[in-house]
Amino acid sequence: MNLNWAFIVESLPLYKKAMWLTLKLGFLGTAISLLIGLICSIVLYLKIKGLKSIVLAYIELSRNTPLLVQVFFLYFGLPKVGIKWSETACAIIGLSFLGGSYMTEAFRSGLEAVSRSQIESGLSIGLSRLQLIRYVILPQAFSVSLPSLGANCIFLLKETSVLGAISILDVMNVAKDLIGMYYKTNEALILLVVSYLLMILPLSFLLSWLERKVRYAEFGN
Amino acid sequence: MQNSAINVFLEGKNFLRLLEGLLITSKIAFISIFLGTILGILIGLSRTTKLKIVLFINRLFLELFRIVPLLVWLYIFYFGVTTALNIDLSGEIVSIIVFTLWGAAEMGDIVRGALQSLPKHQIESGKALGLNTLELYRYILVPQAVRRMVPGTINLATRMIKTTSLVVLIGVTDLVKVGQQIIETSRFQYPTAAFWVYAMIFILYFIICYPLSQISKKLERKWNS
Numbered sequence: 516m517n518l519n520w521a522f523i524v525e526s527l528p529l530y531k532k533a534m535w536l537t538l539k540l541g542f543l544g545t546a547i548s549l550l551i552g553l554i555c556s557i558v559l560y561l562k563i564k565g566l567k568s569i570v571l572a573y574i575e576l577s578r579n580t581p582l583l584v585q586v587f588f589l590y591f592g593l594p595k596v597g598i599k600w601s602e603t604a605c606a607i608i609g610l611s612f613l614g615g616s617y618m619t620e621a622f623r624s625g626l627e628a629v630s631r632s633q634i635e636s637g638l639s640i641g642l643s644r645l646q647l648i649r650y651v652i653l654p655q656a657f658s659v660s661l662p663s664l665g666a667n668c669i670f671l672l673k674e675t676s677v678l679g680a681i682s683i684l685d686v687m688n689v690a691k692d693l694i695g696m697y698y699k700t701n702e703a704l705i706l707l708v709v710s711y712l713l714m715i716l717p718l719s720f721l722l723s724w725l726e727r728k729v730r731y732a733e734f735g736n
Numbered sequence: 737m738q739n740s741a742i743n744v745f746l747e748g749k750n751f752l753r754l755l756e757g758l759l760i761t762s763k764i765a766f767i768s769i770f771l772g773t774i775l776g777i778l779i780g781l782s783r784t785t786k787l788k789i790v791l792f793i794n795r796l797f798l799e800l801f802r803i804v805p806l807l808v809w810l811y812i813f814y815f816g817v818t819t820a821l822n823i824d825l826s827g828e829i830v831s832i833i834v835f836t837l838w839g840a841a842e843m844g845d846i847v848r849g850a851l852q853s854l855p856k857h858q859i860e861s862g863k864a865l866g867l868n869t870l871e872l873y874r875y876i877l878v879p880q881a882v883r884r885m886v887p888g889t890i891n892l893a894t895r896m897i898k899t900t901s902l903v904v905l906i907g908v909t910d911l912v913k914v915g916q917q918i919i920e921t922s923r924f925q926y927p928t929a930a931f932w933v934y935a936m937i938f939i940l941y942f943i944i945c946y947p948l949s950q951i952s953k954k955l956e957r958k959w960n961s
Contacts, residue, residue: 579945581901
């Protein structure tokens with residue numbers, strides 16, 4: 516395979532710019548997903564009437580449909596009935612809509628893993644409700660949830676690859692343009708793979724380090 | 737005018753065409769799930785060996801699919817492999833190849849997990865009862881391993897069906913593409929067609945994936961307790 520190195524060097528800035536955009540969208544999408552997930556999982560945990568069924572319906576809708584169709588609906592469908600968004604807004608809303616349900620499940624499994632005896636023990640040594648949540652429930656729930664939360668972050672970052680379809684200028688689009696305009700297929704694809712490795716590998720190492728750090732709560736289980 | 741916009745599905749053969757697109761989507765998903773499951777079982781079995789090199793290759797195979805997004809793999813096969821080998825592959829074939837490989841990698845991990853999660857004493861108790869290897873597999877290991885595999889496998893199938901929506905991006909005339917064509921042709925007659933057609937595609941995916949994920953959830957609850 517003969518690679519045109521001059522071409523690779525020349526296209527690096529394009530990829531760099533696109534990677535920042537991907538990371539930015541991924542970060543915003545993940546942050547909002549975490550927020551949605553936290554709120555929804557608390558609604559489910561406390562079994563708040565009315566809200567609970569809305570949350571459950573949302574989870575099913577979001578988990579059982581592809582992101583591509585979700586963003587197409589947001590970007591091409593909704594403007595026809597008068598709701599217009601920019602493509603960046605669509606991308607972030609789409610990612611958050613998808614990620615929110617995954618994060619909810621992750622938080623929920625953590626909250627459910629805190630055993631009854633832990634809560635009762637906490638109450639019996641005289642902790643207030645707030646202290647119980649702060650010192651007993653959240654630390655344990657968080658350490659149980661963390662592996663799936665981390666997996667979801669990586670999942671969402673990978674899902675951003677779909678956003679090229681609504682003319683977000685991410686690495687997918689850059690690669691596609693370079694292939695279409697210059698026929699530099701190998702170079703474009705290698706750079707594409709490298710840019711995903713550069714984005715996802717460090718994140719994956721960071722997450723497994725973090726997982727080891729907070730595993731203390733499993734003590735005694 | 738919104739009432740009349742729903743008529744976009746009654747116009748000509750529009751709805752029938754959408755279903756035809758759905759058929760292509762399901763065909764790609766079904767073939768890949770089928771082939772991926774068979775390959776995946778073999779991979780999963782091979783991961784129970786102690787040969788370092790086999791384990792390493794398997795691990796690499798899985799991690800490559802977990803780290804690099806699937807759309808990138810579709811691009812690699814559609815643009816890269818075809819140019820490198822100087823062959824012509826249709827988008828449909830490329831999708832089936834990529835989805836099969838992905839399915840096999842993930843399925844291999846499910847099978848490995850199921851086999852390794854079986855407690856050792858099950859094998860030992862079986863032997864103590866005087867079962868031979870075949871009986872051991874037939875009555876003790878396979879039934880238990882399958883129970884642990886099925887929910888994960890159905891989940892994987894749902895994920896694969898959802899992900900088939902990506903094939904439109906390498907030029908396959910799937911459900912999404914047919915939807916785009918309908919929007920394009922009825923643009924003047926029904927200006928709001930895009931809204932209804934994408935909503936319909938959304939619902940169609942939901943109708944297929946929702947029952948599957950419910951079944952997997954039920955089985956998981958039933959067999960875990």
